[in-house]
Amino acid sequence: MTDYNHSEIEKKWQKKWKGDRVFETKEQQGKEKYYCLVMLPYPSGNLHMGHVRNYSIGDVFARFHKMTGKNVLHPMGWDAFGLPAENAAIKNKIHPAKWTKQNIAHMREQLKVLGISYDWNREFATCTPEYYRWNQWFFIKMWERGLIFRKSANVNWCPSCNTVLANEQVSKGLCWRCDSHTQQRDLEQWFIKITDYADELLEGHKQLCGWPEQVLSMQKDWIGKSFGMEIEFAVTGTGKKLKIFTTRPDTLFGATFIVVAPEHKIIDEMKSQITNYNEIAKYVIESGGKSNIERSSCKEKTGIRLEGINALNPAIGEEIPIFTADYVLAGYGTGAIMAVPAHDQRDWEFAKKYNIPVIEVIKSSNSCDGNQSVDKDIYEDKGVLVNSRQFNGIKSSEAFDIISEWVEKQDFGKKIINFKLKDWLISRRRYWGTPIPMIHCKICGTVPVPEKDLPVMLPEDAEFTGEGESPLKSSKTFVNVKCPKCGMDAKRETDTMDTFVDSSWYYARYCDNRNDNAAFDSAKVNYWMPVNQYVGGIEHACMHLIYSRFWYKVMRDLGIVKHGEPFENLLTQGMVTLSGSVMSKSKGNIVSPDEIIEKYGADTARLFTLFAAPPQKQLDWSMEGVEGCWRFINRIWRLFDIVHTKTEFSATEKDKNDILRIMHRTIKKVTVDIEKEFQFNTAISSVMELVNALYTYKYHSNDDGISAEVYKTVILLMTPFTPHLCEEIWDRLGYKEYVSVYPWPSFDESTIKQSSVELPVQINGKLRGKIIVSAEDSEDEVKKIIEKDKKIAVHLKGRQIAKFIYVKGRIVTILLDS
Incomplete structure (x- = not known):
């Protein structure tokens, strides 16, 4: 047998797979389906080793389940809208569409070289009118259902990207794309009422048994359901009421000050009575330069008292000061809190800094005195109420309901459920995104574009400067339009949609990607959905994965899908690192897949990313590891001749049983590791042991064909990992059908024992x-x-x-x- 020529062999089988449409698929009623999906990539221009790992993981699932007889859907597409294309347009004087199309073409070829078993007939890019038309259709349907609204809101603004960012797109006060410091601005924005589904998003976690607990925990925290009360504190001498939200009404008697967000309306409404208003106004501006995450996570709490006004604690009838502090967020609760420094660390630190009284209202049940405590450390555990008048002696665990009922009877508060989750801000003041299909008319107000006029196309004559308002405003052919209701002159909306809209329903479009009459055919989607196995990064836990779950529930409520959750199982893969650091262009520590594939082949690149670490764990790049995988591939290749060589030794029944026992044990191990454990590294390791056993076995061609059967099993078990190698050997073994569609081997439990x-x-x-x-x-x-x-x-x-x-x-x- 000649040496293994990876370049020639891999090209040969990629061509054959394509010519014979091996991985194309369609609905087959009565046959078990398996939908395998890896998060679609942004077409940045080049694959990196993280891509290779992700797509290899997905391909193992897809190939394995195809060999087990399932009808497998394994598609690929492009998350093609976004800021980098627009930045490239500004920098290189090239249209975003051209830049994106070039990148897609290059990355598509790189993926094909890897031999991933995609059904390329399902491919699409989200930047095409054929796709974003349906973004607009969904927008209108949500508008009709009251899920879309527009309001002036305080938003995160990236001065570098010149666009609005959702809270999730700001990390430690920095833009998620360019790392610039963000600012706070008041702008007219479009929102989707994802909060209407907050409870259902939490309840849906019960169905997601195949999701990592870490992701569910992150989502639960992000949605942040809390039970509490809205309580009204009178602003003394003004007739105004200040509503606060608290989860601890049991500590009401210990509230010694109020804190409002710098954006709270009371500051402007009462500026004539606030004697230090100029100082307050300066602080408000400074706070506007910080993101919500930066404000809430800062250890050093800052604040200023609103001199000239006080609030009245309704429980005790005493005046308490009002402060503004940027750690209180306008978007959470009412934007105002009551502070109980004796029982909250943050409040205690603030009180000590500004010399505010501390009143203890909960004491350990082991303590008997109930005196006021000014200088003691905080107490945050359960206990009994003290300094709480008629409620003294009640257990704090029971006081929530008792005091809540009392507050409601006294008519200065009510029980409510609050969420951290805020409505989804989707407005973006940039070009390369889906145009929002709304028209502003002086007579009719804001009205949707008629469905028959969709898609609202991106104009070709927009100017890209990177400064000022949306580039769409520079196109007069786009902006000026007739009102669809009254026919008078009107203006198009010039904001585009957040690109997370594109990726919130793309999985459904794969099921029917060439449909010109609807987003998809419901029968086709209901055949394929939900996705059986989804693969992607844990960094998407509180953005894409929440948005997609929400969108799917809306589609269900529109009657076009029947399930409640889009992704049955989720695998969050680990990063690929070099010497412990995540690979990145800025660090100069990128390993090019092209170089590895050229020297060692696609199968070696795939095998290393699958063998070096479990899929969920970090993988540290190692050339020694790559070379080790290359050697193993060649060991399998050379076994062909060894297994088919006549030997002088005759196998005993014990010899045969021993090698068969190892074979069946390996089949079981690999099957369980792929299907249930997701431990590809140990699956490959067990095949390595089987290969070693074949090398030490002395009875090839003189054992009734048993060693040939074992070698055949090696090829079948390695097919999901090294498909080109296995197709070539399978062909040389004389099989007519592709190994990629050959039945997966079964194991005999009695032989294993x-x-x-x-x-x-x-x-x-x-x-x-x-x-x-x-x-x-x-x-x-x-x-x-x-x-x-x-x-x-x-x-x-x-x-x-x-x-x-x-x-x-x-x-x-x-x-x-x-």
Whole structure:
């Protein structure tokens, strides 16, 4: 057999797969389906090793389930709208569409070289009118259902990207794209009422048994459901009420000050009465330069008292000061909180800094006195109420309901449920995105574009400067339009949609990607959905994965899908690093897939990313590891000749049974590791052991074809990992059909179980003999066999056994009392 020529062989099979449409698929009623999906990539221009790992992981699932007889959908497309294309247009004087199209073409070829089993007939790019037309259709349907609204809001603004960012797109005050410091601005924005589905998004977690607990926990925290009260504090001498939200009404009697967000309307409404208003106004401006995340996570809490006004604690009838502090967010609750420094660390630190009284209202049930405590540390555990008038002595665990009912009867508050989750801000003041299909008319107000006029196309004559308002405003052919209701002159909306809209429903479009009359055919989507296995980064836990779940529920409520959750199982893959650092262009530590594939082949690149670490864990790049995988591929290649070489040795039944036992054990291990455990590295390791067993086996071609059967099994088991190699060997073995569609091997449990096994017996660290036991014998049965063995029993005579350790199938260790 000639040397393994990866370049020639990989091209050969990629061409054959394409020519024979091996991986194209369609609905087959009555046949079990399997929808495997890896998060669609942004067409940045080049694949990196993280891509190779992600798509190889997805391909293992897809190929395995195809071989088990399922009807597999494994598509690929492009998340093609976004800021980088627009930035490239500004920098390089190239239209975003052209830049994107070039990048897609290059990355498509790179993926094909990897031999991923995609159905390329399903491909689409989200930047085409054929796709974003349906973004606009969904927008209008949500508008009709009251899920879309427009309002002036305080938003995150990136001065570098010149666009609005959602809270999730700001990290530590920095833009998620360019790392610039963000600012706070008040702008007219479009929102989707994702909050209407907050409860259902939480309840849906019960169905997601195949999701990582970490992702569910992150989503739960992000949605942030909390039970509490809205309580009104009168602003003394003004007739105004200040509503606060609290989850601890049981501590109401200990509230010694109020804190409002810098954006709270009371500051402007009462500026004539706030004697230090100029100082406050300066602080408000400074706070506007910080993101919400930066404000809430900052350890050093800053604030300023609103001099000239006070609030009245309704429980005790006493005046308390009002402060503004940027750690209170306008978008959470009412934008105002009551502070109870005796029982909250943040409030206590703030109170000590500004010399505010501390009143203890909860004391440990082990303590008997209830005196006011000014300088003591905070107490945050459960206990009994003190300094709370008629409620003294009540357990704090019971006080929530008791005091809540009292507050409601006194008519200065009510119970409410609050969420951290805020409505989804989708407005973006840039060009390369889906135009929002709304028209502003002076007579009719804001009205949707008629469905028959969709898609609203991106204009070709927009100017890209990177400064000022949306580029769409520069196109007069786009902006000026007739009102569809009254026919008078009107203006188009010039905001475009957040690109997370594009990726919130793309999985459904794959099911029917060439439909010109609807977003998709419901029958086709209901055949394929939900996605059986989704693969993607954990960084999308609180953006894409929440948005997609929400969008799917809206589609269900529109009657076009029937399930409630889009993704049945989720695997969040680990990063690819080099010497412990995540690969990135800025760090100059990128390993090019093209170079690895050219030298070692696509199968080697795939095999290394799958073998070097479990899929969920970080993978540190290693050229030694790559070369080791290359050597293993060549070992499999050379086995072809070895297995088919005549030998002078004849196999005994024991020889045959031993190699068959290893084979069946390996089939079981690989099957379970792929299908249930997602441990591809251990699956590959077990095949390596089987290959080693074949190399030490001496009876090839003289054992009734058993070694050939074992080699055939090696090829079948390695097909999801190294498909080109396996197709070539399979062909040389004389099989007519593709190994990619050949049935997955089954294992025989009875063959795996050894009828008997020889066990060494150690007594006090010394080998004293060996016994033959059944593989199924219990510890007590093994003890009886040892006691009957004369050679071993003599070492036990007259001694007490301190420890008896039986490692099933391996060894018996006995420790005797001294």
